[in-house]
Amino acid sequence: MSRYVVTGTDTGVGKTLVAAGLAGHLRARYWKPVQAGLDEESDSEAVHRLTEGRAEVLPETWRLNTACSPHEAARIDGVRIDPAALVLPEGDGPLIVEGAGGVLVPVNDETLYVDLFAQWGLPVILVARTVLGTINHSLLSLEALRSRGVAVAGIVFSGYENLASEAAIVRFGQVRHLGRLPHLDPVTPASLADSVTDQIHIDVIGS
Numbered sequence: 001m002s003r004y005v006v007t008g009t010d011t012g013v014g015k016t017l018v019a020a021g022l023a024g025h026l027r028a029r030y031w032k033p034v035q036a037g038l039d040e041e042s043d044s045e046a047v048h049r050l051t052e053g054r055a056e057v058l059p060e061t062w063r064l065n066t067a068c069s070p071h072e073a074a075r076i077d078g079v080r081i082d083p084a085a086l087v088l089p090e091g092d093g094p095l096i097v098e099g100a101g102g103v104l105v106p107v108n109d110e111t112l113y114v115d116l117f118a119q120w121g122l123p124v125i126l127v128a129r130t131v132l133g134t135i136n137h138s139l140l141s142l143e144a145l146r147s148r149g150v151a152v153a154g155i156v157f158s159g160y161e162n163l164a165s166e167a168a169i170v171r172f173g174q175v176r177h178l179g180r181l182p183h184l185d186p187v188t189p190a191s192l193a194d195s196v197t198d199q200i201h202i203d204v205i206g207s
């Protein structure tokens with residue numbers, strides 16, 4: 001069954017867009033365990049809007065006020081994120097779990113997101129930009145995931161096509177290219193759903 005963690009090479013790379021596209025297509029449950037930043041639309045709200053009811057959005061376990069690293073957002077709110085409380089939702093239906101920022105972002109003073117990924121044991125989909133700098137960010141992220149024993153299902157790019165960079169990442173990173181979400185303008189439920197159908201190897205992800 002299709003159960004994945006969606007992580008990224010950085011914050012703002014398109015994880016929520018990719019997660020919404022996949023969750024909508026797979027009619028999956030979507031879970032953002034820790035939301036840091038409540039002033040703007042949350043990731044869960046964005047997924048709800050972009051999937052138009054095709055995904056079931058589960059409640060976040062921690063909702064923190066400040067848009068910064070979760071460990072710091074938790075400190076500001078006077079709480080500590082307990083990894084033991086971040087248990088995967090029960091059931092074996094399709095599930096998309098979204099991290100925050102990149103692979104080595106702290107959730108508290110001892111634990112990084114990659115440690116949660118290892119704890120959950122789900123394969124990870126890495127979302128990466130296509131702009132200059134993405135080769136280094138992507139290869140470092142892949143190394144960090146694999147050095148902790150986290151299985152990588154593949155990489156999804158987000159943005160304008162950059163064949164040379166995408167090829168270098170696939171070659172050096174020995175990672176499956178699952179497709180590229182083109183630069184969407186505007187981002188709508190329809191443009192996202194069409195791009196996922198046309199551009200993402202959903203046959204691989206959905207099996």
Ligand SMILES: Nc1ncnc2c1ncn2[C@@H]1O[C@H](COP(=O)(O)OP(=O)(O)OP(=O)(O)O)[C@@H](O)[C@H]1O
Nearest residue numbers: 011012013014015016017100101158159182183184
């Ligand atoms: N392919 C794309 N086309 C158009 N806009 C995009 C694309 N990818 C990302 N964006 C935009 O960039 C912004 C950041 O994307 P997104 O919210 O998905 O990032 P994220 O990786 O989930 O960040 P976070 O670490 O905060 O969860 C959003 O406004 C999103 O719509």
Ligand SMILES: C[C@H](N)[C@H](N)CCCCCC(=O)O
Nearest residue numbers: 011036067068069100101105
């Ligand atoms: C606030 C932001 N949108 C994300 N939720 C959290 C990003 C944490 C990044 C931490 C870092 O790598 O410096």
Ligand SMILES: [Mg+2]
Nearest residue numbers: 015016043098
């Ligand atoms: Mg997001």
